[in-house]
Amino acid sequence: MNKATMQRLEYDRIRTSVSQCAFSYLGKRHAASMTPMTDIRTIRIRLNETNEALQLIRHGASVPIPSLEGMEHILHLLGTGYLFSERDFAHLAQFIRSCSQFIKYMNSKADVAPTVSAYASSMYVMEPLLSEIEKCIYAGRVADNASKELAKIRKKIAVTEERIKRKLDALTSRHRSIMQENMISQRGGRYVLPIKKEFRKQVKGSVLDESGSGQTVYVEPAEIVSLQFDQSANMAEESKEEMKVLGELTALAESYNRELNINTETVGVLDFLLAKAKYAMTLDAVPVELNLDGIIEIRGARHPLMAHTMVPLDFVIGKGYSSLIITGPNTGGKTMALKSVGLLTLMVQSGLLVPVLEGSRMAVFENIEVDIGDGQSIEHALSTFSAHVRNMISILEAAGSSTLILIDEMASGTDPGEGVGLSIALLEEFHRRKATVVATTHFSEIKHFAEHTPGFQNARMEFDTETLQPLYRLRIGEAGESYAYAIALKLGMWNRIIERSQAISAGRTSLNTQESFVIPPGLDDEKTVLDPSVTKQKEPKCPALSRPLALGDSVFVGYLNRTGIVCKTEDERGNVGILIKGQKLTINKKRLVLHIAATELYPDDYDLDIVLETKENRKKRKILGRKHVPGLIIETPPED
Secondary structure, eight states: OOHHHHHHTTHHHHHHHHHHHOOSHHHHHHHHTOOOOOOHHHHHHHHHHHHHHHHHHHTSSOOOOOOOTTHHHHHHHTTTTOOOOHHHHHHHHHHHHHHHHHHHHHHHTTTTOHHHHHHHTTOOOOHHHHHHHHHHEETTEEOGGGOHHHHHHHHHHHHHHHHHHHHHHHHHHHHGGGBSSSSOEEETTEEEEEEEGGGGGGSOEEEEEEOTTSSEEEEEEHHHHHHHHHHHHHHHHHHHHHHHHHHHHHHHHHTTHHHHHHHHHHHHHHHHHHHHHHHHHHHTOBOOEEESSOOEEEEEEOOGGGTTTSOOEEEEESSSOSEEEEEOOTTSSHHHHHHHHHHHHHHHTTTOOBSSOTTOEEEOOSEEEEEOSOHHHHHHTOOHHHHHHHHHHHHHHHOSTTEEEEESSTTTTSOHHHHHHHHHHHHHHHHHTTOEEEEEOOOHHHHHHHHHSTTEEEEEEEEETTTTEEEEEEEETSOOOOOHHHHHHHTTOOHHHHHHHHHHHHTOSOOSSSSOOOOOTTOSSTTSOOOTTOSOSSOOOOOOOSSOOOTTOEEEEGGGTEEEEEEEOOOTTSEEEEEETTEEEEEEGGGEEEEEOHHHHSOTTOOTHHHHSOHHHHHHHHHHHHSOOTTOOOOOOOOO
16 A cells, blocks of 8 residues: 555554554554455454454453563564573563463354354463473472472571571671661671771671761671672572572473464454544444445544544535545535545544444545645755646556545646646546545545546535635535635625626626727536636736735736735836635746726725735744744645
């Protein structure tokens, strides 16, 4: 699967969410390496397993998944000659015990989750190994009865210790008056008395240490030297015997290498399955029906990264049409619909349940290709259009009958006429290759093309023209619009300006040019398919401007047959920045006709930044007007 696709659809965030639901290091590792599959039989198995795990969680208490604490370290060193410690065997014993409990639990759930339970049936109990560990290791140390020799040595240690203690008690009583404090200390593992320095010679023995102030010396009494020497020898024997016991236990554990690896891997897989089920619970997700026919029919779908705040999406493709063109206003939900379809497809093909209504259907694709945003232009310092073209070339190379193609804002970033023509040609080629295509656009020519071309369908995002709020509902079978006129009227734009704009858009009136545009016969109907190569007979000559163009002036661009707003005044070469449908173009003043002066369009105190600046940049400029914010940058889109 295309890595760029997964990145643009934020698939990594899904991996992270599943990983956070895992309990063990192996479960988290499986989640981190999760990737979409393309074999429909395997996907069905994985979806069934995830659904079974979900039912298991819903119909009982928490599943007692065995702890893998310490097991990564143990398995890594098993068979290398490494001598495992008492702590290692404590982890191993806990793992074996929890595996036994887990096997019993899963056997009792065979009716609820037969497939998931089958995993546990492949695990081993390993009772002999557990029994030997429990016999030899107790409370974090080698037990006395781990071997007869160890029991004998520790008895000697206890007897010698008692003799030393009796001697020390007698010495403490005798020298209490010259001791710095009434307690026995140890230095280097040997017992000493803390004697005031001036009374050092009153105690027979060797000075093993001295306090930092020099006021206290730590004396090993001569009466216990021999006993302490014997005790050191006893403890050396004890350590040697403990190493022998640990060595024998290590050898026994190595004989269970295969069983330990199988159990550990099985626990990792089951933990991953349960993590997918836990994640499904957070989304109220369900399984879907699969097909290889390119049919996506989802009801009540929610984008998994904003599942509880998004208006549910109903979406259908593949039944009578394989290409869907979505139109509508900005921030109306077009891009979110596109991303939802793409990410839900990736999730399903990863064996994940998805937040849709039951009965939904989704197709399995070999490839999913997307062109969303301008990530490449940032990374490679290319213009938005160049990044778009590079993406399209890559998509063309991959497009086939099992390819899902998602394109956001077709024909953006370049000359509208040429962009529309290129977009329609690409859509035709994708359709010829039998790919499934979902695209968003603002351009009426593309929706007209979709309306009259077999295999294509229009859809629009609903918009409330009274409240000027998007409704985020997708209506398939209808072409949408940008609602620019409705929004402008609602905000107080003059009626005659709206009427003039509508006339210009429809091509019904002549403009203030020496030669007017000629609409070819049959193209005056808004529903007629427009040929992007045929838009005018001859570019009109523009009269000289009586004054320099000012910011906010509305101008007509003859060779584009469009109006725009001056966003950058004339430079020394006579070039002017023009904003047309969100795109900033640089056009020489000789090709411009003043349509409506800014003084007629806007009130005297009108803030032109509302028109010329993005909402984000206006916010940033307002903040910077009050104070300096390190790292806050106002980004200006490149001009074409």
